[in-house]
Amino acid sequence: MSAPRNLRAGLIGLGAMGRNHARVLAGLDGVDLVGIVDPAGDTTGTLRAPVVPELTDLLALGIDYAVVACPTGLHEQIGLELAANGVSALIEKPLAPSVEAAHRLVEAFESRGLVAGVGHIERYNPALQSLRSRLAAGELGEVFQVVTRRQGPFPHRIADVGVVMDLATHDIDLTAWVTGQEYTSVAAHTVSRSGRPHEDMVAVVGKLADGTMVNHLVNWLSPLKERTTVVTGDRGCFVANTLTADLTFYANAAIDTEWEALRNFRGVAEGDMIRYAIPKREPLLVEHERFRDAVEGKESDIVTLRQGLRTVEAAGAVLESAARGEAVAIPLPSSD
Structure with missing residues (x-):
């Protein structure tokens, strides 16, 4: 019996928090970081995954889930596109810049039965x-x-x-x-x-x-x-x-x-x-482990989009x- 394959993960955004996500994803058991979206590219030359300019490029690589660490104003646009393509998502907090946008994200992921969470790391x-x-x-x-x-x-x-x-x-x-x-x-x-x-x-x-x-x-x-x-x-x-x-x-x-x-x-x-x-233990690592487990269908304690909506x-x-x-x-x- 063959071993289960690793989940294929993508990252969107290489700001200060995005680089921390990249570090954790690169060493996360059961996960392969296959691509990162950032228009500026890899400015350090230290990343262990290709950096592509657009989300469509990342989707073309084939991913099971994505971590959204771009500016808050882009969360809705990116999240809706991920949901439309059947990709689960861990979206950095806050879920969205407005209550209306947060509602639309909740509906997009729930209606498709996708795993989605919010990065309330505390x-x-x-x-x-x-x-x-x-x-x-x-x-x-x-x-x-x-x-x-x-x-x-x-x-x-x-x-x-x-x-x-x-x-x-x-x-x-x-x-x-x-x-x-x-x-x-x-x-x-x-x-x-x-x-x-x-x-x-x-x-x-x-x-x-x-x-x-x-x-x-x-x-x-x-x-x-x-x-x-x-x-x-x-x-x-x-x-x-x-x-x-x-x-x-x-x-x-x-x-x-x-x-x-x-x-x-x-x-x-x-x-x-x-x-x-x-x-x-490092909170960001624990957050990623919990979300990975949820994507794999295991019982896991993640911050749901509805909880993220309530905070917004x-x-x-x-x-x-x-x-x-x-x-x-x-x-x-x-x-x-």
Whole structure:
């Protein structure tokens, strides 16, 4: 009996993220990287696959799936062409620059029964994976609040979207994922201080379906690079640093008081602190392994297009709230 053949993969886009995808795909078990699309070609001469100028050239090589790492504004056009040709796709986040475009991509791939996912890489960060499983096990008790901070210098590779669609979609997706809850409302304020047409700083206050409060602070204007997620609940708080993939738990300690007037106040004091030892595999490699398995028909945990659509809807509501100067409700997804 002959061994199963490797999957034939293609890559579209050789920017900073595209080169990381190329590196991982080139060494991924069970996959052959057979071609890359980029109009500029291979500027380094180090790639282990031919670089072609157009998507039609890549399709002519015969591929089972493609990784879409081109600018966000091209996701819809590229994705629809891949779906029309029966090619599965892992599309970098955000899925699309608008809710309408995201809907069209969902329909294109679902109607053809193709495997498709979104590259929300934070889901594969070891600290957040551990955090999610601990929340699901009830280690924090009732969850009160999720706070994220994501800031750093402006990435010159980004030209077609602002900080909400590019960076804040990380936080929107990871918050819904680690809590297992949908966003129901957001209120946001944005500013642009870098002279670009898009916003480069956003502050968001939101609410999840179970009443959990969320806060996101995201910007491209700080020399300090920060990626933290803090989840506060009944028994303490978790702090995930996704730059270092560290997860720390700060436990609540009870406050005893003999002052009658304060007896009913449920206060807390500093308790034990635990920093967990977590196996740390590269998130991008794990993401590719999961998607490869899904294309092969195996049970696999990928970020579906509908989940990616939900994140785009929440990000769109953030931009709408900032433009209108008021909170915006986000309808829960239909159950069909």
